[in-house]
Structure formats: structure tokens, C-alpha cells
Amino acid sequence: MSPAARPRRGVLPDSSAPFVETLGAVPRAARWLLPVAAILRRGTASSTLERRLRALVTLRMAALDGAGYWLTEQLTIAPDVGILAAEVDAVVGGSWPELDSLSERERVALRWTDGMAVNEAKRDKAAFADLEELFDSAEIIELTSLVGLCAFLDRFANAMQLPSGHTGLSDDPQVVSRDELADWAGTMFEQGAR
Amino acid sequence: MARLPIVRDDEATPEVRAVYDGATGLLAFVSNLTRTFAHAPELAKWVVPMIAAIQRGGPDSMLDPRIKELAIIRTSTINDCFF
Numbered sequence: 001m002s003p004a005a006r007p008r009r010g011v012l013p014d015s016s017a018p019f020v021e022t023l024g025a026v027p028r029a030a031r032w033l034l035p036v037a038a039i040l041r042r043g044t045a046s047s048t049l050e051r052r053l054r055a056l057v058t059l060r061m062a063a064l065d066g067a068g069y070w071l072t073e074q075l076t077i078a079p080d081v082g083i084l085a086a087e088v089d090a091v092v093g094g095s096w097p098e099l100d101s102l103s104e105r106e107r108v109a110l111r112w113t114d115g116m117a118v119n120e121a122k123r124d125k126a127a128f129a130d131l132e133e134l135f136d137s138a139e140i141i142e143l144t145s146l147v148g149l150c151a152f153l154d155r156f157a158n159a160m161q162l163p164s165g166h167t168g169l170s171d172d173p174q175v176v177s178r179d180e181l182a183d184w185a186g187t188m189f190e191q192g193a194r
Numbered sequence: 195m196a197r198l199p200i201v202r203d204d205e206a207t208p209e210v211r212a213v214y215d216g217a218t219g220l221l222a223f224v225s226n227l228t229r230t231f232a233h234a235p236e237l238a239k240w241v242v243p244m245i246a247a248i249q250r251g252g253p254d255s256m257l258d259p260r261i262k263e264l265a266i267i268r269t270s271t272i273n274d275c276f277f
Contacts, residue, residue, distance in 0.1 A: 028255065032244035036237070044236050119273055128197055137198050141234040145241065 018162045019069070019153075035176070037153070040146045043175045049142055053106050055081045056091060057113050057143070058150050063092040064117045065154035072164040105134050109143055116147045200229035209235045213242060220246040227277070 023030045041058065043049060055077055062070040071092075078088050090096045096110055108130045115121035121128070131140055156162075201210055203224075210232045217228045220243060227245075231238035249266065270276070 026256075029244070029247045032240060032247050036240045036244050039237060039240060046236055137233040140198065141231060142237060145231075145234075145237060 019157065022160055022162065023156075036145075037149060038176045038180075040142065040149050045175050045177065047142060047175065048136075049139055049146075050105070052081045052083060053103075053109050053143075054146060055083060056087075056102075056106055057109055057146055059083070059088065060091050060096070060110055060113050061117060061147060061150035062154055063094075064114070065151065065158065067154035067157050068164050069157035069162045070150070070153060108134050112143065113147050116144070117151070196226070196230070198230055198233060200226050201232035202229070206232065207235070210238070213238045217242045221250070 020030070020034065023033065039047075041054060043051070043054065055074065058070065059074040059078065061067075062074055075088065083091075084101065087096075087099060087101060090099050091110070096102065097107070102110070108127075111127050112121060112131055115124045115127050131143075135143065203214065206214060213228065213232060213235055214224045216239065217224045228238065228242055231241055249262065
């Protein structure tokens with residue numbers, strides 16, 4: 001792995017994990033993709049999407065995509081972000097609409113996730129109307145990006161047959177700071193993907 | 195019709211302006227995708243170079259641009275995405 005693709009342990013993705021090591025073969029892409037993954041999964045200081053909501057969406061996508069690599073990680077993380085065992089079962093199994101414990105934002109986010117997973121979100125006017133009701137435009141972009149990122153990560157892990165276990169993208173309780181990102185990727189647009 | 199309005203040049207904050215300048219440097223134009231991501235500028239400034247790094251070629255890109263383009267076209271077709 002080149003120095004550009006080597007993250008600091010415990011801050012951004014752990015370089016010893018199969019996903020980061022595999023992606024590290026292409027540092028040009030990893031330099032940008034890993035910070036995006038960290039931002040979307042952990043949020044930044046300006047993010048207002050709840051950690052629990054992020055984890056629910058990530059868990060749901062991993063289940064829908066049959067991505068054992070990320071599913072294993074999310075099952076480990078779930079208790080730390082307040083997702084109960086019964087909620088895990090319902091989200092993984094698809095009976096989440098029957099849960100009483102979900103917030104309205106979580107419910108709408110999961111509906112959006114299910115729609116995106118089968119590429120039907122673009123036709124679901126009601127789902128987007130609900131989204132607009134409860135999320136501002138920045139949150140909609142962030143949530144939609146998170147679901148899209150999950151789809152990418154799931155397919156990448158499945159296609160590359162990454163071994164389940166330590167993924168390296170754990171949900172650190174701290175948000176991603178600007179300094180961390182700058183340290184990770186170098187100066188934006190100046191040293192980047194040229 | 196787009197579900198979220200794109201952020202036009204005359205609406206761009208300095209932070210969004212920096213993203214647009216970066217996108218122009220990387221991709222030679224500011225796409226409507228970038229203008230939509232501009233609603234979340236802190237995300238946009240990382241996503242835009244990420245897309246450029248993965249989709250576009252470069253001095254350290256090992257993949258034939260033709261293969262990249264074939265993969266892009268095929269994926270977009272399967273996903274019913276005409277953007």
C-alpha cells in the first residue's frame with residue numbers, strides 16, 4: 001500500500017482490514033473513497049443524520065445485498081448505537097415496518113433504502129414526499145449517498161469475496177473532523193485525482 | 195424534473211464555489227450531479243474527486259479507458275439510469 005493510501009489507525013479506516021487492503025491496490029481511488037465512506041458512515045460536525053439511523057440503513061442494505069462482510073460488522077455495531085436485538089432481526093428479515101420502536105425519520109429512511117435497493121426509489125413519489133417532509137436537502141443528499149455507498153461496498157465485498165471479520169470501517173463514536181480528512185487525503189483538489 | 199433543485203453558480207456559497215472550481219479542474223465542467231451534491235458541500239468536495247478518480251483515467255490508472263467506458267455503459271443500462 002502506498003503512503004497516500006495508508007490511513008491512521010483508529011481515526012479513519014484501518015489499513016489492516018481486508019477491504020482497505022484490497023482497495024489500497026488502487027491508491028488513487030482509495031485516497032478519496034475511504035474518506036467518503038468515513039464521512040457517510042460516521043458523519044462530520046455539520047452532519048445531522050443520527051448515528052442509529054445511519055447504522056440501520058447500513059444494516060438493511062447489507063442484509064438486502066447478502067453482504068456477509070458488512071453484515072457481520074453491523075451486527076457487532078448495532079448494540080453500541082442502540083439498535084435492539086429485535087430491531088436487528090426485523091431490519092435484516094424485512095419486517096421492520098411492523099416495529100413500533102422506530103422513529104418516523106428511521107421509518108422513512110428505511111423505506112427510502114428499500115426503494116433504492118431495488119432501484120424503485122425514482123418512481124416512488126410518496127417515499128420522496130415523506131423524505132422531504134422530515135429531512136432537509138443536505139440530509140436527503142447524505143442519506144441517498146449513504147445508501148448508494150452501501151450498495152457499492154456490498155457489491156465490492158461480494159465480488160471480491162472479502163473474508164468476514166474485521167472490516168476496518170467501524171463506527172467510531174467521534175465524527176470525522178476536517179483535520180482528519182485533510183491529514184488523510186492531502187490538500188483537496190490540489191494533490192488529488194489528477 | 196429533478197427532485198431537488200440544482201445549485202446554480204449565482205447561488206453558490208464560497209464553499210460550494212470551491213467545489214465547482216475543483217470539479218471544473220478535474221472534469222472540465224460542473225455536472226448536474228455535482229450541483230445536486232452541492233446541497234451537502236462537505237460531502238460534495240470529497241465525492242466529486244472520488245468519482246473522477248474512479249471513472250476517469252489518469253497517469254496512474256491501469257485500466258484501459260475503453261474497458262471503463264464499457265463498464266459504465268453496461269452498469270447504467272442495467273440500472274435504467276439515463277443520466
